[in-house]
Amino acid sequence: MSMLLQHIAGQLKKLRTEKGWSLDQTAKETGISKAMLGQIEREESNPTIQTLWKIALGFHCSLSTFLPAEPQPESVLKHEADALSVKILQAFDAALGYEILHITLKAYSSHDSCAHEQGVIEDILPLNGSITIQTEEQHYMANTGESIRFHADQAHRYLNHSNQDVIFYNIIHYAK
The missing domain is CATH 2.60.120.10 (Jelly Rolls)
Structure with missing residues (x-):
């Protein structure tokens, strides 16, 4: 799952940079806490699908934005709580x-x-x-x-x- 987490983290950082948003602004736009966003960016947290949807909605992008363009065996979004x-x-x-x-x-x-x-x-x-x-x-x-x-x-x-x-x-x- 580490390659997938790396990709999710990279996409989140890229989107924030493109918008010029701080973690505070991103938290406000997505409804996800600043702490959780930071953990995702540092690859310390495996986000739930619901969390990724909220982030995608906050950035006005699709869920597939957070997956690699080339499908990989580990490219299934799942979380033990989901x-x-x-x-x-x-x-x-x-x-x-x-x-x-x-x-x-x-x-x-x-x-x-x-x-x-x-x-x-x-x-x-x-x-x-x-x-x-x-x-x-x-x-x-x-x-x-x-x-x-x-x-x-x-x-x-x-x-x-x-x-x-x-x-x-x-x-x-x-x-x-």
């Missing part, structure tokens, strides 16, 4: 405005996701089992071979009610 693990299948493409994630959600678990930027839409395509997406307004469910499309610019939750891990593709369409 029910969810993420592998980038196709990194963010600015011309097309999307990225494709391969996600595994543990059996009998859920994962809360913060609201993305205005206009972001997600497509969920389960590869096995079924998944439920819960937003403030609605509940969606899809089985293998089906899909869900929802507005992800609101808080949402991924739910797995089964006794097996569910694997699904998540195509995130970013607003232009």
